[in-house]
């Protein structure tokens with residue numbers, strides 16, 4: 001197997017995958033057990049390498065790419081709000097697929113990316129780093145930037161710092177999910193789309209029921225790039241019905 005890999009070293013992915021099965025990081029000494037596990041997982045994860053090869057800031061890009069491949073949520077010209085965007089791989093995907101960087105002929109989209117952490121600019125996106133999405137001022141800033149225009153797609157990959165206690169982490173991510181939903185209800189075009197990440201738990205079903213009140217179609221999606229051991233899943237809500245004003 002090794003020889004084969006060396007012979008076809010020009011097909012880097014084959015070579016890399018072979019190496020991934022064998023390689024163990026050399027610098028594990030002195031690291032906490034959890035850090036050792038993280039390093040081992042990173043080095044064995046084909047999406048980590050693929051992200052490097054395709055210039056994505058992190059492996060999460062492939063989750064959104066896989067969702068889009070199946071459900072076609074993006075096209076050139078769309079306006080997208082990306083909540084919990086740092087370090088920016090979903091933003092990269094959104095700018096490419098909406099043509100908000102105007103690199104192709106045709107309609108030019110708009111992408112707004114928000115995170116409570118600072119992050120580097122992404123060409124074609126308006127990046128709002130250091131801004132907590134759950135704070136009114138952040139949402140007012142976004143509304144001002146939108147200038148009364150509505151969004152086609154709202155994304156929330158927001159995740160709290162995990163405590164390791166499943167029920168607490170679930171509750172916290174659900175709070176972020178509702179913050180995204182509440183904002184999406186105000187600024188989404190009729191027929192628009194919402195993608196929300198949650199870590200599964202007791203409140204997921206209620207969230208799904210609430211999404212169904214406002215969207216014609218709600219699917220639970222677990223892209224291949226989501227790690228098998230993760231409780232992460234995405235609600236893909238399509239066909240925004242609008243809010244009744246009377």
Ligand SMILES: C[S@@+](CC[C@H](N)C(=O)[O-])C[C@H]1O[C@@H](n2cnc3c(N)ncnc32)[C@H](O)[C@@H]1O
Nearest residue numbers: 060084086087088089090116132133157158159
């Ligand atoms: C899984 S990461 C997002 C990865 C990103 N989608 C990408 O592809 O690069 C989750 C992000 O949610 C952000 N986040 C958590 N709570 C937030 C909040 N209240 N407001 C804004 N961002 C938040 C975190 O700072 C973190 O960067």
